[in-house]
Amino acid sequence: MAKILRNYKNNQLRLSNVGEVVNLVGWTSKIRNLGGLIFIDLRDRFGITQIVCKPENKYYSVMSNIHNEYVLSIEGIVLERESKNANLPTGDVEVEVTKCAILSEAVQTPLIIADKTDALEDVRMKYRYLDLRRPVMQKNLILRHNITKATRKVLDSLDFIEIETPIFGKSTPEGARDYVVPSRIHPGKFYALPQSPQIYKQLLMVSGMERYYQIARCFRDEDLRADRQMEFTQIDLEMSFVDEDDVFEVIENMLKMILKDVMNLDLITPLPRLSFDESMEKYGNDKPDTRFGLELKNITNIANNMDFVVFKEAIQNGGIVKAINIKNGASKYSRKHIDEFTEQIKKFKAKGLAWFKYDNAGISGGISKFVDEKTFFELKKYLNIEENDLILIVADKKNIVNQSLAYLRNYFGRDMELIDENKYNFLWIVDWPSFEYNEEENRYVAAHHPFTMPKDEWKDKLLTDPGKCYSKCYDIVLNGYELGSGSIRIHEQSVQKDMFKAIGLTDEEAQEKFGFFLDAFKYGTPPHGGIALGLDRLAMLFTHSTSIRDVIAFPKTANAMCPMSEAPSYIDDYQLKELKIVFEKEKE
């Protein structure tokens, strides 16, 4: 085949090119055949150029037999259009065909190749290669590329080096479920795919690399969600000789650069910081969307003085009472709506949703008959209750109250249109508790991971008062999503020993579980810490996608399958034999 000529992309031609002979390639995006006059929108990754062909043209019969998605190579002359299209960068010109070669024909596509396809996601997944022809999807992947490009640029300028760590590793005893790969050479043994390069990046600090980063693929065998895939990508980094503020500064600089390069937005730094406890109190979760207010208010004290048995019981059982005030919600939401909200929060095990409305006639509905004048006076002041407000109250165990109201807060943020979609509200959640108490196992477990450095003032109190310990752990949150998580790590062996003791691990058990990792720390370990940011989530939020699947070229469905390739699949018996894997026959 002759060399395919192409001297312009389909977004390039302007009035200044009029008269030039140009060579274009692309897919047939749209045909408008007016009988005596054929227009073809020729699409490539960069844009669309209108091709025109008149009846006297010797390629007229060729052109009139072209169908959608045919791949064409066009030679033509750039002309000024008689009627221009202001919606298209190339809308002032068109290319009159002088030569046309059909490089490839196409049958009818199962989905329409346009930004607004009418296909649902399973069809799009099955024909992902066609879905990815849609300009909006190409834009998403290009934006993702721009994020990694900016990331590499800024981290390189800050002396970070990109180092690849193994995909085949050793199964880690804690954390998410591992994906495992059988070893043929060592029958019965398995490699584990990394949940994150955590172990390796810390070892690289022991190695003296000082500043490492990686655009790292991570694997977790847990159920999928709109914002969670079985394999996902993290911007993973680790630094030596640093404390929390140093990590924040690097990430803030990096995000500033990414936002500028990718979105042309100026990020104001330093980013706001919120303690974990404060976040739970005000927003009910550890990843607040701060683009709107609607904060949770703790009314336990006021509720305790009310003559309402539901509140009293909840408080007596160690629970709390919190409220949100939906401004102008009284007239918008009917009793039926409120019943639906109640139904929704049952998934968090909330037993009910107390509510009342306020207007100039006073309070009404829900629990209003339990709200006496004095109580209302206090609530009105504390919750800033005004005309037409709807007050929603949950009384239960602390985490049920927080989960329920955090859910409702996000719902009303959207439903009352309180969210400015053009805002990117990054913030740090800092000062995390070191431990969570696991009631099932009756012991403390590491809230982050057992290598997280406690705050200086708690370093020597891990054993005496673990429940109150805070650690040098931080999350970065964007618009209600956990974007990244990191910590300063323990580099002192005495602190590490206390940490293991606090979570009930003996020296022998710790050695057995984390052996080579702990050994490495004996040979001179710099203070170090790091963070990992979810690239998929960042790209999802920048593109205003509703799922990370829209910024991943070939994602899996919620059921961890690929409708296109039909992975996962059974393998041949000889492969199983070679791996010495035997399945037990299913018993009925």
Place this chain on the structure above:
RNA sequence: GGUCUCGUGGUGUAGUGGUUAACAUGCCAGUCUGUCACACUGGAGAUCGCGGGUUCAAGUCCCGUCGAGACCGCCA
């Protein structure tokens, strides 16, 4: 593991237990020389996811199953 929603031409939807399953878009053909969501005319295209049941009669009701999605659990 659990809860909920959905499954009807290529695609997206409508469809009171009762005629030939409707509409939009896409596709095919025809008319048309300035369209750009071209317009107009005509046409093809559906074993209503699959299996069973109730019924004189099932796209519609029931049970099961498979598939898709959202959420809970899970994700140190």
